Amino acid sequence: MTITGIAAIGAGIAVIGAGMGIGKIGESAMNAMARQPEIQGKLQTSALILAAFVEAVALFGVVASLIV
Amino acid sequence: MDLITPGFGLVFWSLITFFFLLVILKKFAWKPILGAIDERENGIKNALEAADKARMEMENLKADNERILNEARAEREAMMKEAREIKNKMVSDAKEEAQEQANKMIAQAQEAIANEKRSAMAELKNHVASLSIEIAEKVVREELSNKGKQLELVESMLSDAKLN
Amino acid sequence: MTLNTLRAVLFLVFSVAVSNFGFAVQDNDDQDKEFNAKEMIMHHVKDGHEFHIVDWNNEPITIPLPIILFTDNGLTTFMSSAFHHDDSGVNIVEKNGERFVKYHEKIYQLNAGVDALAFDDEHHPTNAVLPLDFSITKNVFMMWVSVLVLLLIFISSARKYKKSNRFVPSGIASFMEPLVIFIRDEVAIPMIGEHKYRKYMPFLLSVFFFIWINNIFGLIPILNGANVSGNIAFTLSLALFTFVITLFSGNKNYWKHIFWMPGVPVPMKIFLMPIEIIGMFVKPFSLTIRLFANITAGHIIILSLMSLVFIFKSEFIAPVSVGFSLFIMIIEIVVVAIQAYIFTVLSALYIGTATAEDNH
Numbered sequence: 201m202t203i204t205g206i207a208a209i210g211a212g213i214a215v216i217g218a219g220m221g222i223g224k225i226g227e228s229a230m231n232a233m234a235r236q237p238e239i240q241g242k243l244q245t246s247a248l249i250l251a252a253f254v255e256a257v258a259l260f261g262v263v264a265s266l267i268v
Numbered sequence: 269m270d271l272i273t274p275g276f277g278l279v280f281w282s283l284i285t286f287f288f289l290l291v292i293l294k295k296f297a298w299k300p301i302l303g304a305i306d307e308r309e310n311g312i313k314n315a316l317e318a319a320d321k322a323r324m325e326m327e328n329l330k331a332d333n334e335r336i337l338n339e340a341r342a343e344r345e346a347m348m349k350e351a352r353e354i355k356n357k358m359v360s361d362a363k364e365e366a367q368e369q370a371n372k373m374i375a376q377a378q379e380a381i382a383n384e385k386r387s388a389m390a391e392l393k394n395h396v397a398s399l400s401i402e403i404a405e406k407v408v409r410e411e412l413s414n415k416g417k418q419l420e421l422v423e424s425m426l427s428d429a430k431l432n
Numbered sequence: 433m434t435l436n437t438l439r440a441v442l443f444l445v446f447s448v449a450v451s452n453f454g455f456a457v458q459d460n461d462d463q464d465k466e467f468n469a470k471e472m473i474m475h476h477v478k479d480g481h482e483f484h485i486v487d488w489n490n491e492p493i494t495i496p497l498p499i500i501l502f503t504d505n506g507l508t509t510f511m512s513s514a515f516h517h518d519d520s521g522v523n524i525v526e527k528n529g530e531r532f533v534k535y536h537e538k539i540y541q542l543n544a545g546v547d548a549l550a551f552d553d554e555h556h557p558t559n560a561v562l563p564l565d566f567s568i569t570k571n572v573f574m575m576w577v578s579v580l581v582l583l584l585i586f587i588s589s590a591r592k593y594k595k596s597n598r599f600v601p602s603g604i605a606s607f608m609e610p611l612v613i614f615i616r617d618e619v620a621i622p623m624i625g626e627h628k629y630r631k632y633m634p635f636l637l638s639v640f641f642f643i644w645i646n647n648i649f650g651l652i653p654i655l656n657g658a659n660v661s662g663n664i665a666f667t668l669s670l671a672l673f674t675f676v677i678t679l680f681s682g683n684k685n686y687w688k689h690i691f692w693m694p695g696v697p698v699p700m701k702i703f704l705m706p707i708e709i710i711g712m713f714v715k716p717f718s719l720t721i722r723l724f725a726n727i728t729a730g731h732i733i734i735l736s737l738m739s740l741v742f743i744f745k746s747e748f749i750a751p752v753s754v755g756f757s758l759f760i761m762i763i764e765i766v767v768v769a770i771q772a773y774i775f776t777v778l779s780a781l782y783i784g785t786a787t788a789e790d791n792h
Contacts, residue, residue, distance in 0.1 A: 241618075262729070286638070298634040298637055301590050302612070
């Protein structure tokens with residue numbers, strides 16, 4: 201296996217982690233919205249920001265795989 | 269690797285472009301737009317506040333009017349009551365007076381009647397007495413001229429008295 | 433309205449498909465070899481020295497752009513058409529006694545007495561140097577177009593307000609005002625605070641609309657020859673702005689939290705200091721990478737889906753790849769707006785932490 205292949209696998213693993221993370225955020229945000237629809241806007245903003253943070257970690261993985 | 273190496277030229281142009289974009293937009297777009305939005309929002313806020321104030325004033329005015337009206341109504345009521353009382357009093361006073369007067373008049377009349385009656389009675393008595401004396405005089409004069417008749421008279425008078 | 437939107441979206445997507453087909457076919461014909469999806473995609477995603485519009489009869493129609501080089505002897509400028517669309521380092525341009533070649537969208541200055549590039553094992557030229565390249569590349573060109581559009585939109589919006597005496601927006605201003613108010617009420621005020629947000633509004637608005645319009649331009653076919661917001665240099669520049677503004681607006685409290693975290697024991701303070709300092713630099717770095725990677729990934733996915741047709745060499749794949757890229761395209765329309773929003777929100781958040789008052 202070439203180094204590129206290994207990098208691709210690494211990126212894939214990073215994406216799995218981020219996917220799970222964003223999934224958890226989405227789940228909790230949905231739950232919270234169902235419980236308290238009156239603060240839906242606030243929850244949406246925070247969920248998006250948190251998703252962005254998690255996503256950044258995955259993107260670091262992708263970038264690392266782009267470097268090699 | 270190439271993809272994530274920032275090109276020096278593009279960084280340079282991006283920085284310059286964004287800087288000038290920021291400066292120009294700030295001066296010619298954001299300042300007027302945000303200013304206008306602020307101004308408008310302030311205007312709306314002020315208008316709403318003014319409307320609130322006006323409504324409050326209106327309410328105060330209405331309350332005042334109500335109060336004045338109520339006062340006037342109460343005053344009128346009081347006046348009416350007073351008038352009615354006065355009227356009643358006057359009426360009852362008048363009634364009383366009239367009654368009194370009437371009673372007095374009735375009493376006077378009764379007294380006069382009684383007096384009249386008494387005097388009439390006295391007069392009648394006197395009259396009757398004198399009349400009877402006259403009659404008796406005549407009768408006696410006539411009767412006593414005849415002995416038989418005198419007896420008869422005594423007789424009848426006695427029987428009458430018995431019958432009584 | 434809905435129908436029109438739908439029509440616009442469909443038009444957008446199908447024209448992307450068509451323009452990318454054209455691109456792919458050109459690669460195939462010109463080089464007369466196996467279609468190389470990676471090369472095609474990278475060519476699209478990366479910056480370039482000329483603005484390629486379309487191929488006509490195997491002749492690429494391009495907008496030539498000025499090339500500005502800063503060599504040891506000073507400034508050298510010429511038009512990119514001097515290379516005659518050559519990107520393999522064969523065509524040599526002579527200017528002021530210096531000779532330049534373009535190889536994989538990089539301009540090399542040939543060493544004296546050399547007539548052709550020589551490469552080492554890793555395909556890096558060995559007998560040429562890279563001069564400082566300040567060229568107006570297609571990304572710079574596209575960026576300026578977007579700046580012009582932004583100026584046009586917002587200066588005319590500002591005029592609309594001036595015209596109406598009661599500050600009622602009309603025309604384009606009524607379309608832009610909700611966005612401006614959105615940035616103010618949903619981004620600036622919650623993140624920075626009621627009292628200080630005003631100072632940062634111009635930056636936040638500019639950065640939001642600048643990123644958004646460049647993202648949108650990246651999705652529009654014909655214009656999407658340039659991938660401005662998917663270029664790390666562009667995102668790095670914007671992140672640098674956020675970084676510098678954060679540093680300059682940082683108050684005493686902010687610096688205290690970085691260098692001498694209050695409320696924790698001294699060993700912890702010493703331990704936290706390097707972490708906080710690294711964090712200071714990680715923030716703009718993550719801004720850079722997030723925007724770059726999201727936009728580039730979107731472009732790569734759409735182009736990869738289109739390439740499937742040429743990889744499988746079957747027209748029956750075409751409906752599948754068009755369908756999939758339509759799907760991704762619609763997602764991308766949402767993503768480009770969200771990414772612009774996230775960049776703005778996070779910038780506001782970083783500025784907000786730098787200006788926050790000590791409240792514990």
